[in-house]
Amino acid sequence: MNDKINFSFLGTSLGYSISLLLIPMLILKTTGSPLLVSLSYALDVIPYLLFTPFIGWLGDKYNKKKIILFGELSCLILSFLIFILPYQPEFIYLLILLGAMISTFSALHHPIFQSILPELYAPDKLPTVNANIASISSMTGILAPLVIAGALSFVSEREILMVMIFCYLLSFFTFLSVKHHYQPNTQHQNIIEGMKESWAFVRQESQLKYFSYLFFFANFGLKMIFVNLIWIYSTRFHLDNSEVAYHFIVIGIMSIIGAKIAGKYLVNKYKNTTIILASFFGISVLTLSLMCYSHPLLLTITWGIVSMLSMFIVVTYFTYRQKITPQPILGKVISITRLISYLAIPPASILSGYLLKSYSNELIIYALAGLSMLITSIFFYFKLRKMP
Numbered sequence: 437m438n439d440k441i442n443f444s445f446l447g448t449s450l451g452y453s454i455s456l457l458l459i460p461m462l463i464l465k466t467t468g469s470p471l472l473v474s475l476s477y478a479l480d481v482i483p484y485l486l487f488t489p490f491i492g493w494l495g496d497k498y499n500k501k502k503i504i505l506f507g508e509l510s511c512l513i514l515s516f517l518i519f520i521l522p523y524q525p526e527f528i529y530l531l532i533l534l535g536a537m538i539s540t541f542s543a544l545h546h547p548i549f550q551s552i553l554p555e556l557y558a559p560d561k562l563p564t565v566n567a568n569i570a571s572i573s574s575m576t577g578i579l580a581p582l583v584i585a586g587a588l589s590f591v592s593e594r595e596i597l598m599v600m601i602f603c604y605l606l607s608f609f610t611f612l613s614v615k616h617h618y619q620p621n622t623q624h625q626n627i628i629e630g631m632k633e634s635w636a637f638v639r640q641e642s643q644l645k646y647f648s649y650l651f652f653f654a655n656f657g658l659k660m661i662f663v664n665l666i667w668i669y670s671t672r673f674h675l676d677n678s679e680v681a682y683h684f685i686v687i688g689i690m691s692i693i694g695a696k697i698a699g700k701y702l703v704n705k706y707k708n709t710t711i712i713l714a715s716f717f718g719i720s721v722l723t724l725s726l727m728c729y730s731h732p733l734l735l736t737i738t739w740g741i742v743s744m745l746s747m748f749i750v751v752t753y754f755t756y757r758q759k760i761t762p763q764p765i766l767g768k769v770i771s772i773t774r775l776i777s778y779l780a781i782p783p784a785s786i787l788s789g790y791l792l793k794s795y796s797n798e799l800i801i802y803a804l805a806g807l808s809m810l811i812t813s814i815f816f817y818f819k820l821r822k823m824p
Contacts, residue, residue: 440614441556441565445549446572447607448508451515452542453580454600456480459518459535461584462593466523472532479536483543484778492771493630495548496764500555501616503548505608507541512604514538519597547774551767554758556616560704566754567699570747574691581681634768641760643823647712647753648773650816654716656780657723657809658746660788660801665739668798673732683736687743694744698751709820711752715745717813724806727799 460476463469495503518534521527557565587596638645669680702711722742729735761769788801 440610441553442568442572444508444607444611444614445569446576447603447605447610448511448542448545449573449576450579450583451511451600451603451607452538453576454583454596454603455515455535455538457580457584458593458596458600459531462523462531463528465593466531467525467528472528476532476535479532480539481778481781483536483540485775485782487540487543488547488771488775488778489631490627490771491544492547492551492634492766492768493627494544495551495767496630499618500548500552500767501611501614501618504545504552504611507544507548508604508608508611510541511538512601512608514541515597515601515604519594519601523594547767547770550754550758550770551763552616554763554766556614559759562758563699563703563751563755565699566751566758567695567703570695570698570750570754571692574688574695574743574747577691578685578688581684630765630768631772634765634772637761637765637769638772643709643820644757644760644769644773646816646819646823647708647756648776650712650716650812651749651753651773651777652780653809653812654719654746654749655777656784657720657805658742659781659784660805661723661726661739663785664788664792664798664801667792668735669732671796672798673735675732683732686736687740690740691743691747694747695751697744698748702748703752703755708752708756709823712749713813713817713820715748716809716816719745720806720809720813723802723809726802726806 463472463476514534514537518531521531521534523531553562553565583599584596587599638648665684666680669675669683675683698711719742722738722745726735726738729738757770757773758766788805791800791804792798
């Protein structure tokens, strides 16, 4: 069972990661327009903001396995359509639309996938399962650029799309073989009622509520820096693309190590609040320490440790959320709390981009990101310190 889940998630995660990199590359190569590339990136994020609140309701009301299979099959068909599409300026908006549709079905996948895991595994297995999923997510962040960068030396973008098609094929057929006993939900709720119920549950569970708010501020601080790492490496440290890739590989490996440590040695052995608060405080201090470094290797090591600590938070938070939420509303609760964290990404990206454009000094975003996380870590310490 575990291998099937891991292979399925590997397929969908790697397929989506390739699409996120390859489609903007095709747009830029075909049109030379950075504006259309920006439009493509914006349309990748919008489905997560627009549809996330409703996806959880869908998963709690209908068969989760069938929804996941429908999404994977849709991504497979869309990948094939991109493969056969002529890469010419007159077809570019169709390419952008197909990419946005893949993002829409990927937005559907996460909350449904997270909410089906407690139906497939015993509670004591969830930390290990979540650690494996987080590790695979980090690993695909390494594999996707390596696959594209390495393959482009020998083949065209169209041939790389065959890898993307294979990934969704792997995900679909592997998940198809997963045994899942569907128990129909007898509640008759519309979407609005479902969202109200899940939000009421989050507000009632104080620890879950504060964890979701903490996740928002962690996302805000981390994204301020992460979205600009390529600029920092290439502009401030004058590294070429291949050198930048190696630094990202190191960061990704440390994320994988962090997920494994959290699943095996931390969750179920220490208090949730202790793991999350200590990790968040450590992230804020390490982020501020970036102001002292003038060598790319020090930046990479520090940000790798930050990524490791962020995996401690992710695995602990996801496992806690799955355990304390009743199964009939788990999908909706995952959607609501995920939306809270995703709302941090647009302002963090826009603000940090504006600051770098205006001042061309990364120390400003190090300071702002680090201080915002340090202050909120202290605030949440006083809110959460007496909770289990």
